[in-house]
Amino acid sequence: xxxxxxxxxxxxxxxxxxxxxxxxxxxxxxxxxxxxxxxxxxxxxxxxxxxxxxxxxxxxxxxxxxxxxxxxxxxxxxxxxxxxxxxxxxxxxxxxxxxxxxxxxxxxxxxxxxxxxxxxxxxxxxxxxxxxxxxxxxxxxxxxxxxxxxxxxxxxxxxxxxxxxxxxxxxxxxxxxxxxxxxxxxxxxxxxxxxxxxxxxxxxxxxxxxxxxxxxxxxxxxxxxxxxxxxxxxxxxxxxxxxxxxxxxxxxxxxxxxxxxxxxxxxxxxxxxxxxxxxxxxxxxxxxxxxxxxxxxxxxxxxxxxxxxxxxxxxxxxxxxxxxxxxxxxxxxxxxxxxxxxxxxxxxxxxxxxxxxxxxxxxxxxxxxxxxxxxxxxxxxxxxxxxxxxxxxxxxxxxxxxxxxxxxxxxxxxxxxxxxxxxxxxxxxxxxxxxxxxxxxxxxxxxxxxxxxxx
Amino acid sequence: xxxxxxxxxxxxxxxxxxxxxxxxxxxxxxxxxxxxxxxxxxxxxxxxxxxxxxxxxxxxxxxxxxxxxxxxxxxxxxxxxxxxxxxxxxxxxxxxxxxxxxxxxxxxxxxxxxxxxxxxxxxxxxxxxxxxxxxxxxxxxxxxxxxxxxxxxxxxxxxxxxxxxxxxxxxxxxxxxxxxxxxxxxxxxxxxxxxxxxxxxxxxxxxxxxxxxxxxxxxxxxxxxxxxxxxxxxxxxxxxxxxxxxxxxxxxxxxxxxxxxxxxxxxxxxxxxxxxxxxxxxxxxxxxxxxxxxxxxxxxxxxxxxxxxxxxxxxxxxxxxxxxxxxxxxxxxxxxxxxxxxxxxxxxxxxxxxxxxxxxxxxxxxxxxxxxxxxxxxxxxxxxxxxxxxxxxxxxxxxxxxxxxxxxxxxxxxxxxxxxxxxxxxxxxx
Numbered sequence: 001x002x003x004x005x006x007x008x009x010x011x012x013x014x015x016x017x018x019x020x021x022x023x024x025x026x027x028x029x030x031x032x033x034x035x036x037x038x039x040x041x042x043x044x045x046x047x048x049x050x051x052x053x054x055x056x057x058x059x060x061x062x063x064x065x066x067x068x069x070x071x072x073x074x075x076x077x078x079x080x081x082x083x084x085x086x087x088x089x090x091x092x093x094x095x096x097x098x099x100x101x102x103x104x105x106x107x108x109x110x111x112x113x114x115x116x117x118x119x120x121x122x123x124x125x126x127x128x129x130x131x132x133x134x135x136x137x138x139x140x141x142x143x144x145x146x147x148x149x150x151x152x153x154x155x156x157x158x159x160x161x162x163x164x165x166x167x168x169x170x171x172x173x174x175x176x177x178x179x180x181x182x183x184x185x186x187x188x189x190x191x192x193x194x195x196x197x198x199x200x201x202x203x204x205x206x207x208x209x210x211x212x213x214x215x216x217x218x219x220x221x222x223x224x225x226x227x228x229x230x231x232x233x234x235x236x237x238x239x240x241x242x243x244x245x246x247x248x249x250x251x252x253x254x255x256x257x258x259x260x261x262x263x264x265x266x267x268x269x270x271x272x273x274x275x276x277x278x279x280x281x282x283x284x285x286x287x288x289x290x291x292x293x294x295x296x297x298x299x300x301x302x303x304x305x306x307x308x309x310x311x312x313x314x315x316x317x318x319x320x321x322x323x324x325x326x327x328x329x330x331x332x333x334x335x336x337x338x339x340x341x342x343x344x345x346x347x348x349x350x351x352x353x354x355x356x357x358x359x360x361x362x363x364x365x366x367x368x369x370x371x372x373x374x375x376x377x378x379x380x381x382x383x384x385x386x387x388x389x390x391x392x393x394x395x396x397x398x399x400x401x402x403x404x405x406x407x408x409x410x411x412x413x414x415x416x417x418x419x420x421x422x423x424x425x426x427x428x429x430x431x432x433x434x435x436x437x438x439x440x441x442x443x444x445x446x447x448x449x450x451x452x453x454x455x
Numbered sequence: 456x457x458x459x460x461x462x463x464x465x466x467x468x469x470x471x472x473x474x475x476x477x478x479x480x481x482x483x484x485x486x487x488x489x490x491x492x493x494x495x496x497x498x499x500x501x502x503x504x505x506x507x508x509x510x511x512x513x514x515x516x517x518x519x520x521x522x523x524x525x526x527x528x529x530x531x532x533x534x535x536x537x538x539x540x541x542x543x544x545x546x547x548x549x550x551x552x553x554x555x556x557x558x559x560x561x562x563x564x565x566x567x568x569x570x571x572x573x574x575x576x577x578x579x580x581x582x583x584x585x586x587x588x589x590x591x592x593x594x595x596x597x598x599x600x601x602x603x604x605x606x607x608x609x610x611x612x613x614x615x616x617x618x619x620x621x622x623x624x625x626x627x628x629x630x631x632x633x634x635x636x637x638x639x640x641x642x643x644x645x646x647x648x649x650x651x652x653x654x655x656x657x658x659x660x661x662x663x664x665x666x667x668x669x670x671x672x673x674x675x676x677x678x679x680x681x682x683x684x685x686x687x688x689x690x691x692x693x694x695x696x697x698x699x700x701x702x703x704x705x706x707x708x709x710x711x712x713x714x715x716x717x718x719x720x721x722x723x724x725x726x727x728x729x730x731x732x733x734x735x736x737x738x739x740x741x742x743x744x745x746x747x748x749x750x751x752x753x754x755x756x757x758x759x760x761x762x763x764x765x766x767x768x769x770x771x772x773x774x775x776x777x778x779x780x781x782x783x784x785x786x787x788x789x790x791x792x793x794x795x796x797x798x799x800x801x802x803x804x805x806x807x808x809x810x811x812x813x814x815x816x817x818x819x820x821x822x823x824x825x826x827x828x829x830x831x832x833x834x835x836x837x838x839x840x841x842x843x844x845x846x847x848x849x850x851x852x853x854x855x856x857x858x859x860x861x862x863x864x865x866x867x868x869x870x871x872x873x874x875x876x877x878x879x880x881x882x883x884x885x
Contacts (some may be wrong), residue, residue, distance in 0.1 A: 040530025057491035378811030
């Protein structure tokens with residue numbers, strides 16, 4: 001493979017070019033209700049070429065390695081077609097030669113399809129076991145074994161085997177026109193063991209779905225909230241993390257001012273990190289798609305903005321250094337600045353200490369979805385519990401949080417000591433590239449003055 | 456593909472071979488700067504087989520490798536019970552959806568620069584993301600019942616979003632258009648965007664409560680559309696997950712609302728002669744004058760519910776199984792102009808962009824969205840922009856009371872959507 005791609009790359013006409021090629025084998029089991037919708041294995045492969053010419057990028061895809069040369073020529077032609085307004089260069093790095101293999105306790109390729117099907121069925125049966133009110137379930141098992149190649153005209157060659165394994169299960173309960181759902185997923189790069197022994201977790205999912213049928217809708221208003229590690233992780237990724245992506249910032253004077261290094265963003269206890277070097281996590285990458293080694297980057301340290309995420313393309317534009325965050329969803333996309341494993345560092349408070357003194361609050365648990373637009377965000381949770389006089393009360397549903405991320409970060413009043421990271425089966429979306437495997441996480445977080453749009 | 460076909464016939468399997476190729480050449484500007492010129496080509500096949508009464512599926516981008524058959528067979532061991540057979544030859548009406556036209560990156564880069572500089576000169580510091588795209592696709596379906604047909608289709612589109620900092624705060628607007636023919640209506644798109652931003656200059660204070668709401672097309676896309684896409688889905692209907700299970704021929708919405716699935720409109724990028732299972736398509740009402748006429752089916756859901764497949768088995772790519780979906784989702788336009796709608800309201804809100812659509816319990820019809828860009832109307836005039844405000848409610852309740860539907864519509868992907876005035880919507884604000 002190296003030889004044929006290297007030869008193709010010799011035809012590149014520009015200051016810099018690289019080729020990415022991937023061979024992917026995916027096994028999935030998809031169960032909906034009582035039926036298996038699909039169980040099986042598929043293969044796909046393909047590559048792409050990126051050529052830089054005075055800051056212009058030409059990009060072309062190909063399917064078979066022997067077509068790489070044609071794509072190199074096509075991408076070179078496109079790169080030279082339009083003269084850029086601003087000439088840019090890539091941040092210089094030394095070439096890398098590396099071959100990476102995962103060390104897994106149990107590689108999913110060692111497990112027969114039959115066993116993957118029966119595992120997914122077992123969890124699905126737990127979800128279905130909630131009785132007549134459970135009208136449907138969705139259980140998905142997936143593993144993806146990826147052989148990835150990266151070559152650049154600077155002489156880099158990286159060969160990597162990457163293995164993702166994960167399971168997700170959702171239960172949908174219905175009572176008349178009242179439909180409620182709950183779900184949980186587990187996924188990372190630790191191998192097949194990640195999806196084993198999750199029975200208790202799925203018993204909780206089905207119980208939540210049934211309890212939500214009886215839960216009251218939350219009243220709209222302004223609350224002090226405690227976010228659980230799941231939704232706090234989604235919050236820090238969606239609402240703040242994306243603003244740390246340099247491609248959003250560098251051309252935008254206003255955002256540049258707001259995201260000025262050294263600015264206070266939260267209380268002293270708040271530190272936020274993106275770390276792609278955490279082996280085994282779903283968001284782990286040994287190198288990014290520019291061939292830059294992943295690293296731990298502090299975005300906020302002790303409440304102060306200290307860094308942001310870069311590719312080799314964006315770093316020189318802001319006079320900063322690459323952070324190993326240039327990633328493409330797959331070979332058909334140009335890499336852009338993305339997160340890896342993004343989390344809030346743990347503080348010192350126990351959950352009980354966070355609850356203290358909240359007279360009228362909400363404990364918000366799990367994430368159903370989220371969307372952000374610049375500094376505004378909305379997130380919906382799976383469930384929540386009322387907090388009355390420092391104690392957890394009854395469950396409520398339909399909790400949608402909304403607000404301004406900068407105000408919300410400043411309103412953080414307490415950070416728990418119980419950091420957890422989550423990968424799951426989904427991922428992050430940006431510019432049509434979805435779902436990119438990432439992890440996010442946090443300890444429990446207490447925030448005041450959060451607007452809840454209930455009904 | 457011939458090699459695979461030969462092998463399938465040799466093994467005497469019931470099969471369906473779906474071939475799809477896509478060639479796209481997007482030209483994208485990010486925050487006003489040209490990002491890249493790209494050429495992307497993908498092709499692949501999806502193979503469905505029926506073996507021992509069960510459905511198996513596999514896909515591959517190696518279109519000559521018979522290994523796909525073994526993957527499909529091993530998948531059939533766990534597959535769904537086949538309650539349908541692949542359809543054979545039937546009269547197919549050709550659709551005029553293939554329109555080759557010149558695609559010169561240099562011209563488009565210049566056009567992009569013009570659009571961007573016009574917006575930037577009007578709104579200083581505005582950041583514009585813009586993408587032009589041309590897609591040429593080819594679809595071919597062959598099956599063991601004797602179906603063998605193909606068609607080609609072109610898709611031209613633009614999406615544009617502008618971000619600016621006004622006195623009233625961050626402002627984000629979005630616009631898009633898609634057609635099987637080259638798009639030329641930029642002189643309509645630009646004033647539409649400009650008007651929305653000009654109106655957002657100052658903030659209007661409003662009180663929480665219940666207001667009449669004009670939902671713009673993009674807001675309809677974020678509220679009504681996700682609910683109906685799930686509610687009408689035949690698979691969710693037969694699994695008992697849709698609230699619309701026993702609702703055919705009942706009054707679901709206000710009488711002014713009619714929704715059409717139209718695969719015959721030669722301008723729309725979802726038009727097609729047959730669906731992705733080889734079933735002929737045709738134009739039909741899904742909701743007529745507020746009454747639900749039918750659910751949307753693929754072969755599987757139609758057979759499970761004893762309904763007729765009507766050409767709505769659609770795949771997102773060769774690698775996915777067909778699911779029930781609209782060819783083109785069209786809400787029929789009304790008679791009122793948007794300006795007349797605004798004039799008719801004593802107090803109300805025009806909601807143009809929403810944040811957070813599709814996140815609530817959409818199956819139940821719930822929506823709860825932040826108003827990204829919206830305007831307060833007093834005595835028939837826009838008095839300013841609303842901020843930190845959410846609208847929340849239930850599609851199946853709130854769209855029963857429709858006051859009016861606009862004659863202006865917006866075409867986004869394979870949707871045509873108007874402005875809709877709802878009589879009563881709950882509004883929460885800080």
